[in-house]
Amino acid sequence: MPRLPDMIRPDRRDALKLGLGLAASVAVAPGVSAKAGRRTLDPANPADAVQIYRKLRYRTDDGLIYSWIKGPYMAAIGGDLIPLYAINLGSIQRVTLNPDGGFDLIDLEISFRVDVNTGKRLTNMRNPLTGETVRVGGRGPVPTHVKVGPDNEVHIPDVPGAPRYEHVHFGATPLMLGRDEIAIRDRSHAKVTAPDGGVSYLNEVSTITASRAQVLDSATTNVLSRVQSNDVRSWQAWLNMGDRAGTQNLFGNGGKVARFADLPADWLAMLEEFYPQVAADPIAVLDGKVVVKP
Template identity: 45%
Template sequence: MTEWTLAHEDRRAPLLGRRTVMAVGMGAAALAALPSSASAAAKRLDPKNADDARKIIRKLRYRTDEGMVFWWIKGEYLADVDATLTPLYGMNFGGIQMVRQGQDGGFDVTQMELGFRTDLATGKRLGDFRNPLTGEMLVSPFNPIGPTTIHYSPDAIPTVPRNLGGSDIEFQPFPETPFEAQGNVFVQYRARSRVRTAGFADRIVNDVSMIYGPSAQALDPRTTSVDAWVHSSDVTSFPRWLKMGDRPGTITLRGIGAKVLKIGDMPQDWLAMLEAHDRTIIADPEAALRRPPVTYKG
């Protein structure tokens, strides 16, 4: 799933999302249709009920009907060495997802993750990069992820493919528990992935995010999607391209983003970078999800 799910950083491993969270489709309309009586309000979904919680989480992260979902995240990566944080580069991330119902009562999410590293001063796509920790001049690679399909069981348990674009992924999700506060519903998301790639050292990717959206949409059983936002703070071992060798330390993401239902509602600077990379994805994102998966080297 940004390094938001593997793709945020080099990747993000699935979901999976970290790991794509805007007002699309149902903003004002959903609010205008809200029930006002006490009896109608009692029919709201209950975050403490297990079945309702699964619906709430799906509406926040994806949608309960079939269709496209897009997430964006903007932020910066910082190196953490001996509790000293050093800014490295920015991240302008976009995730493209198609949600389809599964025959077993669950659902499938096919996704592609396109994260562009950026210069912290200009916001432009990163090219040559001097590692501030080693002084070495490097070239920032572009590592899109997917397309990858993740199946969710009727109990919303994901099955992540063991092989992701040529790398072996050991994925461990943690329980997601929604709660309501101050007119919003929040979901704490955390997953850990070990990435094994032949010829490279293993990488650990911890995807840590807080996804939230208005209670009026999240708890209304009639809505199928929520105008959701995400705060991401992934913690991972150093990306291989930084050539940190055996130096101790990690990198962490400080990012914020939102979910939209149309690719044209994604941030304009991300769209410009994607157009320069491959404009056919913008023209037909659904077709892009039918391509063979790219090789992952994150």
Template identity: 25%
Template sequence: MRHRRIEVANISRRGFSIGVSCGIAQFIASSGQARTAASINWDDPSERLHTMIRIMGRTDEGVAIRWIKGVLSGIVDQETTQLLGVSQQIFTRHQRKDDGSFDAVYLELVYFTDLETGKVLDKWNNPYTGRKVTVPAQVLGPTRIKIPMSLSVINEPYAMEGIKNKHWLEPLPIVGGDVAFNERIDSYVPPMTKGGAPLKFHEVFAFRAPFEMLADRSSSHVPATVDKVNVISWRPWMEMSEINGVSMSRGAGRVIVNYDELPMDLNRNNKEFYPDVVRDMDGYLKI
């Protein structure tokens, strides 16, 4: 196991970004899917939320993994420069309550990688400043949340004063037999150090799952894809607060329930950098 400086966030990224808001998701079925759609009552708030958790996670209290691989770019003077590879794994557990709502807990592992080799970086040459900076290993969370049938997300009290959040679900039409919806998150986090810059954050997760598989109510999870895009102010470790610009990440992946389904490089990195975290994931994800 390699020894690195590990940044364990007392305030996780999702802790920043998940707040109290209200979003009502309504799935629109075309006439071609009418027979399948009839098997699920979208007007029932409990059933609607239950179905969404089957796409985003699991309904049997087991661990699901949302993995995404992509590229982090910088945008300065309207020009985009690819900077780093970024891989994200969000480990989740959901527990249904008697009223149909869900309690949940999330834990994230994040790797920043070399664009050419895919190697996990602990140092990075910033092309904007010419400085070599330390890239922190990131274990974010665990973060505990509540998801009521209104589809709001409750994550209070916040870890610090001044945080502003908006978090909602955005329905999309059923296209080609798939159910699709966006999870959108807007956040503002005040400076965490004297003289530091605030963190402004916008992220979208786009989920897609086969409608016909959702009709099988015996399954606690259905195969799903997820795409992500976010726009975020410079991270403090990038040491570029004097540069006027933002970073943007774009990635794609899947929601899975089996560790063996992780891409080989993510499995390898987990064993090298976070073996204890992965080994005790059940302990971290206690609700």
């Protein structure tokens, strides 16, 4: 699903405590959170457009978000696309509103790098461009804390000894699709300067869609959206690409779901196998009550 940029993370989204989340407060339709005070949001109104974006990508009230993305990363070199590996990603996020109109976001994202054809988790892989067998990078289930402003801009703090991020979020205009859907095309750019001075880039473009009636109903606070996620980024260091020309590109699809148990079955199975503590109590890990070693 819509997710924080990969590069925000060092390596590079309670009904049953696993969080029935949306389903616990259904009032309009299955999988939709709602509150009192109904009116129709106007996409041409800047204040309403902020809420439309937030509802599609996050939610407009306090609570949990469950989302996923799957798809291949391909190398773009000389006008060709060459499959590298795929991701199978699940994310649990907590939104806490702030008085200034923004919100705090805690993101627990676990992205398994998998074989493009079999979907099996990779720990080592043969780089098809260099012929070298490399150790597949990644990171463990460590929650990330960021602030999102009233304008939906993500604010990434500078941490001594950690990479420095220059993140730009471009305004997303709501798009009407057919008779029943509404979408936003969400674009962001990140320049990351590593402690050693190395610079890398990530450009992300996601198209997020959902039911127009639910999104424009001001009484709904969260909807089950779908996402087509694409990014163009510098080579990840673990691929050992050196100064080889080209970029790494994601072609992913996913969305938000109502409950932790509704995340893809193959991702849940890998989570149970490799991070059983997270599978047993993801909310405790998200909130820092349980720390899991990478």
